[in-house]
């Protein structure tokens with residue numbers, strides 16, 4: 001089915017000259033040396049064309065696509081021209097989109113919800129008007145997604161997910177689209193459907209550039225232009241797909257009968273037919289030669305007067321004047337919908353209730369009893385640890401999954417990082433509040449802590465702040481390390497010292513003077529001191545002693561024994577809050593840097 005002319009858009013011509021990509025590589029002697037992935041390749045992809053970058057695995061296809069789309073810039077040299085002018089990344093990103101190999105989709109949203117949120121974000125509007133809804137219907141219909149518009153993404157097939165990825169970008173009506181291996185992981189039927197969609201997108205005037213790992217003979221014919229890379233990162237063919245056999249024939253290379261031409265040229269690049277690759281690189285001038293493109297510049301070109309396109313961007317506000325508040329509302333709404341559909345939230349709540357009930361049972365009534373002071377202090381400390389670990393690990397697991405989607409959406413200019421970061425923090429806040437509150441209610445009541453509302457309120461407040469701070473540590477680790485193993489082990493490594501200087505295992509006065517300052521910056525020590533005062537401070541009367549002898553029944557003596565004689569609850573609370581805010585800002589900066597590196 002041909003894509004509706006309303007979805008047409010004038011494409012952009014892309015030309016690149018002498019692209020070189022170098023990375024740092026470890027040698028056998030543990031030294032770092034530069035490895036060249038792309039060696040001065042050149043080429044051109046024009047509007048209205050479906051272009052494929054092919055080559056064996058590791059030949060640098062994705063690296064070239066990353067360079068052309070601007071997704072990665074470090075380590076690259078060379079020049080990229082857009083419509084014969086040097087590429088300006090910021091304006092180029094507004095007119096382009098990059099659809100990555102893995103489907104970076106929100107699995108809990110339905111197809112329609114996903115596309116509506118995408119449209120709202122791109123158009124900076126809280127409600128979609130009739131024309132935008134019509135456009136969404138059109139996109140869904142044209143990509144054969146209308147029937148499954150109410151299906152949750154996690155239940156979609158691979159091909160449908162790939163089409164949804166395309167649909168999400170189409171609402172922005174990009175003029176040039178980059179696809180990294182759009183058919184990878186799909187069966188041949190789904191792969192053909194996706195390629196047919198790409199063909200239609202090119203026919204509407206856009207420039208479609210993708211990397212392809214393996215293409216059957218029939219799939220190869222769908223492409224207008226082939227760009228073939230060798231394992232050493234050089235170009236051995238840049239021209240019309242239909243010219244490939246003639247090109248090889250001129251070089252004395254004949255593709256065996258019934259052999260797939262794509263496989264044949266990749267085999268040539270791998271040296272299976274002798275040392276032909278270097279000859280071909282020289283002949284095509286490493287991609288500079290346009291001889292085999294012939295008159296392709298005119299092919300499929302959508303003339304401006306033929307364009308009936310409703311440019312969706314015209315109706316949308318310019319994202320340059322990003323309305324952060326609108327983005328914040330839309331992102332928060334999307335985050336709420338996703339979170340409410342996740343089973344993770346129920347699990348988080350259940351874990352807090354169950355653990356507090358078990359603690360309540362084991363430590364039943366220890367809070368009022370003067371003979372259990374040590375046990376009560378241990379309980380308060382372990383409760384703090386529990387909140388700290390559950391809060392940090394929920395982020396360590398969840399956030400890396402978010403980052404991959406954020407990376408795509410942010411690169412494709414859906415929203416600003418600050419709006420995303422704020423919305424994520426705001427939406428998770430009530431969940432953390434609820435988890436902490438439920439935990440504290442059960443634990444506080446059953447373990448016999450003094451039943452006074454102000455004490456309970458201050459205790460819960462401190463626990464909540466520790467939870468938020470720990471979440472931020474988890475978020476920071478999830479941002480720094482993609483690998484769950486690293487983030488988990490390093491979070492434990494990071495949290496351990498603060499436990500040691502938490503004021504319970506070792507007292508400040510017993511610690512060598514050189515380490516005593518660590519107590520001042522330990523959030524655990526401040527939190528513990530605040531919590532201990534909630535329970536034993538604020539002029540609490542003497543404790544009940546059921547035995548003949550209790551070490552101490554006076555709360556003020558207990559506090560003196562712990563090196564915490566003065567009630568500094570608010571100072572402690574503000575210190576934990578300040579550490580939290582500092583960490584929050586630091587995590588934001590790390591996240592920003594990480595997205596910038598791409």
Ligand SMILES: Nc1ncnc2c1ncn2[C@@H]1O[C@H](COP(=O)(O)OP(=O)(O)OP(=O)(O)O)[C@@H](O)[C@H]1O
Nearest residue numbers: 023024037055056057058059060061062063064213
């Ligand atoms: N940052 C990096 N550090 C070290 N090596 C890298 C880096 N980025 C890419 N490479 C190497 O560069 C080569 C090309 O990688 P690239 O992902 O571009 O290949 P590809 O042709 O897309 O491969 P595939 O088809 O398997 O996805 C690979 O050998 C890869 O290991």
